[in-house]
Amino acid sequence: MNDNSFWDYLKEGILNLIYPLSCENCGIQIKESNGYAICNDCLSKIKLISEPYCYRCGKPFSAMVYFEKEAICADCLNRKNHFYYVRSVTHYQGVMRKCIHLLKYKKQVKLVRPLGNLMIDYLNRDKFIDTEEIDLIVPVPLYKDDYLRRGFNQSGLLAKYIADYFSIPFSENLLIKKRGNVSQVGLSKKERKSNVQNVYLLNSSAEIKNFSRILLIDDIYTTGATVEACCKELRKAGIKKLFVLTLARGV
Numbered sequence: 001m002n003d004n005s006f007w008d009y010l011k012e013g014i015l016n017l018i019y020p021l022s023c024e025n026c027g028i029q030i031k032e033s034n035g036y037a038i039c040n041d042c043l044s045k046i047k048l049i050s051e052p053y054c055y056r057c058g059k060p061f062s063a064m065v066y067f068e069k070e071a072i073c074a075d076c077l078n079r080k081n082h083f084y085y086v087r088s089v090t091h092y093q094g095v096m097r098k099c100i101h102l103l104k105y106k107k108q109v110k111l112v113r114p115l116g117n118l119m120i121d122y123l124n125r126d127k128f129i130d131t132e133e134i135d136l137i138v139p140v141p142l143y144k145d146d147y148l149r150r151g152f153n154q155s156g157l158l159a160k161y162i163a164d165y166f167s168i169p170f171s172e173n174l175l176i177k178k179r180g181n182v183s184q185v186g187l188s189k190k191e192r193k194s195n196v197q198n199v200y201l202l203n204s205s206a207e208i209k210n211f212s213r214i215l216l217i218d219d220i221y222t223t224g225a226t227v228e229a230c231c232k233e234l235r236k237a238g239i240k241k242l243f244v245l246t247l248a249r250g251v
């Protein structure tokens, strides 16, 4: 334990004595919290997405369906994706739903660590990409008004955490979001697509000619319209290989 982590540990211990934290999921008092608002027991219950899933977009298949290695879902057969692969670590439900809510709306940024670790473990385990071949990690951006209101981009924090772990260059501002979009909730697939069209742009001051393999990070994958819009922009700029990892998956 270095000096810094010792003091952090001590500070955390004292803070826990004064303000005991209870788990936002199960309500028990957290003894050693590391400052997370979810207890270790609940964090360990997060169910990970496992095979079978679509080789391209990561959509889980029903386990009853006969599963061929590298099988592709009907959506991917009927469209041209700008990404190579999308993978998501967990379903957007239960404890994970709570964690993402706490991170985004209650500013529980300490959760970036356990959630980022889930994404790192996934990359180490699943090997859908060779992390040594990734030139750059970028997050799906937030619109600047939303960024200022929240004070951070949750996908940016996760992306930075992963980039630091693998020592891969990171760029928070390679992509920009030109305007806030209407909430995606309750929109059809088609409406969602037009909702994000021309919203994500490449930052005009960005230098990208040295990059050919990019890993895009987002918190939640729903219809894929957002990551597809981002990947389309990066493709236009000449990036050949685009991979996407999201923390959770809504469908």
Ligand SMILES: [Zn+2]
Residues within 6 Å of the ligand: 023, 024, 025, 026, 027, 028, 038, 039, 040, 041, 042, 043
């Ligand atoms: Zn708990």
Ligand SMILES: [Zn+2]
Residues within 6 Å of the ligand: 054, 055, 056, 057, 058, 059, 072, 073, 074, 075, 076
């Ligand atoms: Zn698919």
